Amino acid sequence: MEVKQLHATFTKNFIKNLIRRKNPDEFLEQAKDNGLQKTLNAFDLIILGVGAIIGSGIFAVVGIAAAGGGESSLGAGPALIVSMVVAAIACIFSAFCYSEFSTMIPVAGGAYTYTFATLGEFAAWMVGWILMLEYAVGFIAVAVAWSNHFMQFIKGFSHCLPACVVNPPIWLVSDYNSACKVVSPDTIPSIFGIHICLNIPAFLISLLITFILTRGMKDSKLMANVMVFIKLAVIALFVFAGAFFVKPENWTPFAPNGFEGVFMGAFIIFFAYIGFDALATTAEECKNPQKDLPIGIIGSLLVTTVVYVAVALVLTGMIKTSSAVPSEFLKAPMAYLMTLHNQNWIAGLISIGSLAGLTSVLLVLELAATRILYAMSRDNFLPSVFQKLNPKTQVPVILTWIVGIVCIIGTITLDLNVAAELCNFGTFTSFIIVCVAVLILRKTEPDRPRPFKVPFSPWFPLLGILCCGGLMIYSMQFLTTSVLLFPVWVGCGILIYLHYGYIKNRKAEIKTNPTEQIKE
Numbered sequence: 001m002e003v004k005q006l007h008a009t010f011t012k013n014f015i016k017n018l019i020r021r022k023n024p025d026e027f028l029e030q031a032k033d034n035g036l037q038k039t040l041n042a043f044d045l046i047i048l049g050v051g052a053i054i055g056s057g058i059f060a061v062v063g064i065a066a067a068g069g070g071e072s073s074l075g076a077g078p079a080l081i082v083s084m085v086v087a088a089i090a091c092i093f094s095a096f097c098y099s100e101f102s103t104m105i106p107v108a109g110g111a112y113t114y115t116f117a118t119l120g121e122f123a124a125w126m127v128g129w130i131l132m133l134e135y136a137v138g139f140i141a142v143a144v145a146w147s148n149h150f151m152q153f154i155k156g157f158s159h160c161l162p163a164c165v166v167n168p169p170i171w172l173v174s175d176y177n178s179a180c181k182v183v184s185p186d187t188i189p190s191i192f193g194i195h196i197c198l199n200i201p202a203f204l205i206s207l208l209i210t211f212i213l214t215r216g217m218k219d220s221k222l223m224a225n226v227m228v229f230i231k232l233a234v235i236a237l238f239v240f241a242g243a244f245f246v247k248p249e250n251w252t253p254f255a256p257n258g259f260e261g262v263f264m265g266a267f268i269i270f271f272a273y274i275g276f277d278a279l280a281t282t283a284e285e286c287k288n289p290q291k292d293l294p295i296g297i298i299g300s301l302l303v304t305t306v307v308y309v310a311v312a313l314v315l316t317g318m319i320k321t322s323s324a325v326p327s328e329f330l331k332a333p334m335a336y337l338m339t340l341h342n343q344n345w346i347a348g349l350i351s352i353g354s355l356a357g358l359t360s361v362l363l364v365l366e367l368a369a370t371r372i373l374y375a376m377s378r379d380n381f382l383p384s385v386f387q388k389l390n391p392k393t394q395v396p397v398i399l400t401w402i403v404g405i406v407c408i409i410g411t412i413t414l415d416l417n418v419a420a421e422l423c424n425f426g427t428f429t430s431f432i433i434v435c436v437a438v439l440i441l442r443k444t445e446p447d448r449p450r451p452f453k454v455p456f457s458p459w460f461p462l463l464g465i466l467c468c469g470g471l472m473i474y475s476m477q478f479l480t481t482s483v484l485l486f487p488v489w490v491g492c493g494i495l496i497y498l499h500y501g502y503i504k505n506r507k508a509e510i511k512t513n514p515t516e517q518i519k520e
Contacts, residue, residue, distance in 0.1 A: 017502070019120035022379070024448065027107045027117070040285050042292035042299075044221055048282070049300025051224045051360030052275025052368075054231060055142060058311055059149070059354040063333035065268040066312070066321040068261075076265030078316040079255035081309050083265030088305040090266070090471060091273050093464030094431040095301050096454040097438045099294035102280045103451040104441075106289035110280040111430045111437075112372055116379065118437040118444070125501055127433055128376045129493035133426025133486075135369035136403065138274060139206075139362060140410035141419035146358040147173060147201035147411075152332065153351045171197045175412055202411040209362045210404030213370070216393035220363060227360035232307070234353025237346060238334050239310050245341050246317030256322035267475045271420055272308065274427050275361065276301045277434075278368035281375075290451035366407065370400050380508040381501040421482035422489070428472040435464040 040048075065083060068075030076083040101114040112131060116124035151173055158166045170179045171188045179188060179197050188195045212223055255262055279296050283289045311334070318337045319325060328336045332354070338347035374396050377386035386399045410419070438454055438461050454460050476483050 018122040021120050022116045024105045024117050027105050027113055038285055038287050039218060040282060041287055042295040045279050045292055045296025046299045047225055047228050048364055049276050049279050049296055050303055051228045052278050052364035053273055053300060053304045054307065055357045055361030058272055058308060059332065059334065059357055061268055061271055062311065062315065063330045065265040066316055067325040067330065074257040074261040074264050075321060076261045077254065077256040077322045078251040079262050080265055080312045080316055083262050083269050084305065084308045084312055086266040087270045087273055090467035091276065091301055093460050093467060094435060095276060095297050096460055097434045097464060098277055098280045099297050099452045100438055100450060100454045101434065102283050102293040103290045104448060106283040106286065110277065110372060111434045112375055114437045115433055118440040121505065122497065125381055125497045126493055127430060128372055130426045130429050131372050132369065133422050133489060134274065134430060135365050135372065136407060137419050138423035139365040139369065139407045140414050141423055142358055142361050142365065143202040143206050143407065143411050144199065146205050146355065146362065147199050149351065149354050149358060150201045153355060156348060172200050174199055175414065197412060199411045203408055205362065206404055206408045206411065209366055210400055213366060213400050214395060214397045216395055220367065224360050224363055227356040231353045231357035234350050235307060235311060238350060239314050241343060241346055242314040242318055242337065246314060250317050250320045253322055263474060267471050270471060271424055274423065275364060278364050281368045281371040294452045366403055369403050370396055373399055373403065380505045418481050418485065422485060425482060425486045428468045431468045432465050435461040
């Protein structure tokens, strides 16, 4: 009779539990019993992918990547197109690895599921925990960016809207740290000595996104399709209209800050590529995941790269980014350039497109966060109530609202820049682990059917590890707060696993096999 150790104590049995792997067939069997509704095809996946990727990056971050955002952030200048290609290459190797896994284990969970099948229980929990940095914290960053763009948009209606709506108190449209940069803390209301800031636009858009996701995947797809159409139309308008104002002399010098500017631009613009990996978390909702997921993941990445390069060529041709640029260019570069050339009506449409782009990103990020937590709950890491699906929509409604509420709280407390940096760290880490996991499973289960295989393995996975790891390490020399918070987040994840996830898994094993003894 086997003796099960219930609590996390450093013993041989404890180590064995930490590296306990879950057979891919177990995931597939669970998906059959508790599967989500299958409604997505290849076109839907490309739309969701483009919806997740094209957002705050191309509408805001691209200006900082081109011209620089301060002493510690050198701009790439016209070489921004090279930075975009470098960032895309760093992503494409990981995209191949995600495609192989998603067709081999087509269930909810993404990188978390793949890690459980290769590196074991503890590593899977940590990857799931780190993915929350990418999806939930990324959602918070984009929600705050949406609020900033919305407030800029309604300022154009100052002639017909009340002043309290166009220019509300800063504590109603910002988090506390950001508000303190504009006004004195004494002017911010407080309750029992605690200053109260409420980002109302971010609060409302978070509620709307959460409500739409609870309505089911069909409504979510419809909204994503509309938002993607609007923002692609607006970007196309900028490229074709802006091409008439391009001056070739603005493209010289091509790389004013050399390789340092190009690579720093690649790190900054990497945030604009985040999102394609979220498609892997929807594998359980695909009609034909073996065929459609690789098309969706790689196709969305290629489409966005072409769009990004076109925007970069026009944007750097319309203004000289090798010298100082106005602050308005760094906040909303495309809208600013249209205004600069007296194309105000196009600038207004670009503002609408930026809101549409950010909205679609929010939709996919929250969708991915709920699917990760759903999979983790199914594996006994989190409370079983997270698995409860709505009988009509087949959506984890309770979990979706929990994620939505957490994100709303985050928009009140978390600084936008730190959230974006933490999101990048989470993404780099998950990409590296997926590349490692592909190499491991190629060795441990070489005969398992793989409808899609990473080409030129092991070189492509190794290049993915080197590219993501190199950009991650390179960025650390310029960052401070996020570099400290990332280990804190990881440490909290370890504590939660040891005091809850580990114990819950051991209890589940004992429940499955009642003849086993419990060792306290």
